[in-house]
Amino acid sequence: MVTRDRGDAVLETKKSKLKPPPMFKVILLNDDFTPMDFVVAVLQTLFSMDLERATRVMLKVHKEGVGVCGVYPNDIAVAKVGQVVAFARQYQHPLKCVMEET
Secondary structure (H helix, E strand, O other): OEEEOOOOOEEEOOOOOOOOOOEEEEEEEOOOOOOHHHHHHHHHHHHOOOHHHHHHHHHHHHHHOEEEEEEEEHHHHHHHHHHHHHHHHHOOOOOEEEEEEO
């Protein structure tokens, strides 16, 4: 699209295509030491899950080795991983949490 403004000046407008920001999955990893009820508490406390959903995710972690807690933009995913690790360490559990790009 070309428009004229201020005499001879020509202004061109281009439509820019903005990509949405990359999204990251926050993932809990299974271990043999963190109690299942603690994992449920983490999911409820830090990811605002109800008991039923938190239990389903915990069982997925237990049976399959990994479970997705949520999908977030990078900065929020980094913060969530840090919160999980700090919360687990506070209660002396070795729960691991990672993120990966979707």
